[in-house]
Amino acid sequence: MTTPLVRDRSINPATGKLGVLTPGLGAVASTFIAGVLAVRAGHATPIGSISQMAHIRLGDRSAGRNPLIRDLVPLAELDDLVFGGWDPISSNALEAARYCGVLDESDLQLISGELEGVVAMDAVFDHRWVKRLDGQRVKQLPSKWDQALALIDDIERFRTDNGCDRLVMVWCGSTEAYQEPSAVHASLEAFEDGLKANDTNIAPSQIYAYAALQSGVPFANGAPNLAVDIPCMGELARRRGVPIAGKDFKTGQTLMKTLIAPGLKARMLGLRGWYSTNILGNRDGEVLDDPENFKTKETSKLGVLDTILQPDIYPDLYSEVDHVVRINYYPPRGDNKEGWDAIDIFGWMGYPMEIKIDFLCRDSILAAPIVLDLALFLDLAARAGESDLQEWLSFYFKAPQEPEGLKAEHDLFIQQTKLKNTLREWMGEEPVTHSEAG
Numbered sequence: 532m533t534t535p536l537v538r539d540r541s542i543n544p545a546t547g548k549l550g551v552l553t554p555g556l557g558a559v560a561s562t563f564i565a566g567v568l569a570v571r572a573g574h575a576t577p578i579g580s581i582s583q584m585a586h587i588r589l590g591d592r593s594a595g596r597n598p599l600i601r602d603l604v605p606l607a608e609l610d611d612l613v614f615g616g617w618d619p620i621s622s623n624a625l626e627a628a629r630y631c632g633v634l635d636e637s638d639l640q641l642i643s644g645e646l647e648g649v650v651a652m653d654a655v656f657d658h659r660w661v662k663r664l665d666g667q668r669v670k671q672l673p674s675k676w677d678q679a680l681a682l683i684d685d686i687e688r689f690r691t692d693n694g695c696d697r698l699v700m701v702w703c704g705s706t707e708a709y710q711e712p713s714a715v716h717a718s719l720e721a722f723e724d725g726l727k728a729n730d731t732n733i734a735p736s737q738i739y740a741y742a743a744l745q746s747g748v749p750f751a752n753g754a755p756n757l758a759v760d761i762p763c764m765g766e767l768a769r770r771r772g773v774p775i776a777g778k779d780f781k782t783g784q785t786l787m788k789t790l791i792a793p794g795l796k797a798r799m800l801g802l803r804g805w806y807s808t809n810i811l812g813n814r815d816g817e818v819l820d821d822p823e824n825f826k827t828k829e830t831s832k833l834g835v836l837d838t839i840l841q842p843d844i845y846p847d848l849y850s851e852v853d854h855v856v857r858i859n860y861y862p863p864r865g866d867n868k869e870g871w872d873a874i875d876i877f878g879w880m881g882y883p884m885e886i887k888i889d890f891l892c893r894d895s896i897l898a899a900p901i902v903l904d905l906a907l908f909l910d911l912a913a914r915a916g917e918s919d920l921q922e923w924l925s926f927y928f929k930a931p932q933e934p935e936g937l938k939a940e941h942d943l944f945i946q947q948t949k950l951k952n953t954l955r956e957w958m959g960e961e962p963v964t965h966s967e968a969g
């Protein structure tokens with residue numbers, strides 16, 4: 532008997548409300564929430580969101596089947612989303628949006644009542660992990676175990692108060708100080724013992740992740756810190772049957788890198804160096820001004836080129852790449868980052884060429900649709916019976932989490948194919964291979 536190429540799977544319908552919880556109610560989270568409210572009220576279009584705007588080809592080109600993704604897969608409707616979050620500084624989403632200054636007051640005015648209604652819960656926050664911030668609205672509890680239990684209570688209260696059928700959590704909190712996984716992260720048992728013993732290696736993002744997974748809530752990590760990228764969280768996600776994804780939203784300069792590097796490689800053009808520097812002046816920039824927090828971001832940003840270019844396979848083209856990433860905190864720019872790239876490439880007979888990029892981007896405008904897509908797709912994955920790492924969502928991440936024993940895929944176009952083919956497969960459609968006949 533041959534195995535069929537595609538399998539139909541049953542996906543529970545998206546009935547009732549979906550609560551989207553964000554640890555961190557800063558620039559990204561408030562821009563995401565404001566955007567969804569504005570779209571719902573008919574004031575905006577969800578530009579940048581694959582789940583809302585992208586079409587997906589089904590079958591042969593000649594069949595002319597090209598529905599919107601949201602018409603093919605049973606996603607939650609924007610009208611059914613409710614929002615909640617935790618923050619040690621912002622008190623609600625309106626205040627956060629005004630402080631961050633990403634959106635104009637004229638846009639905020641139209642939805643100000645609803646935004647103000649998204650009130651931040653007191654955070655599990657530890658200054659040691661984000662030295663540039665002083666948390667004011669912080670849970671004062673004796674142990675990390677108590678903090679985890681308090682977050683689990685918050686999650687259940689939010690679920691009940693808002694009549695949610697399902698919840699998802701997307702980490703939109705500050706980047707934490709750099710950390711390698713250690714013994715306390717090796718197993719669920721070690722982690723729970725560590726929570727009770729107040730182990731210093733357990734960061735706040737891991738406590739949120741633990742609370743989410745224990746509550747059956749899928750978790751996506753928008754920052755480069757570990758959060759669910761540790762063995763104990765994989766173990767918990769499998770045990771509770773919960774999907775996870777990470778890490779670090781792919782926006783700005785890294786998005787450009789994953790667009791351009793695959794193009795250079797596709798044409799077998801060599802790369803000698805790639806110097807990236809940024810100025811940004813938002814709270815994220817202030818946090819990343821601390822070397823310990825910058826190291827977490829730098830590690831996430833540096834991994835991209837090697838995996839795309841495969842220097843082991845193409846030593847003549849990519850074995851001598853100098854890759855440098857700098858971020859400079861420069862308050863006058865606020866959230867409107869400017870990123871410069873100086874790219875030194877070489878072509879036929881080794882002749883050098885240069886590419887310069889000056890990207891005047893808006894970080895949170897690029898990140899907000901990612902939060903929406905991750906929330907909707909993780910909820911879909913949960914209803915499709917998926918658990919553990921959702922590698923098909925690596926499209927959205929700067930440093931995709933790696934399945935055990937495998938290298939992550941960084942090339943945006945391969946990631947897009949993976950995302951779309953996963954959706955096709957779940958809906959009982961053939962994968963599209965773009966071969967001559969298809």
Ligand SMILES: NC(=O)c1ccc[n+]([C@@H]2O[C@H](COP(=O)([O-])OP(=O)(O)OC[C@H]3O[C@@H](n4cnc5c(N)ncnc54)[C@H](O)[C@@H]3O)[C@@H](O)[C@H]2O)c1
Pocket residue numbers: 554555556557558559560617618619620621631654655656657661664702703704705706707735736753754755779780781782783813814815818893894895897898
């Ligand atoms: N903006 C982007 O394009 C982008 C891209 C990739 C990754 N990120 C990451 O997303 C995260 C959010 O970015 P942002 O621009 O909104 O930053 P932000 O500084 O505006 O917001 C982060 C918020 O998290 C809060 N916070 C810190 N520790 C917390 C804790 N333990 N619990 C709850 N809240 C906590 C802070 O008070 C702050 O309000 C950062 O880690 C950033 O590095 C952003």
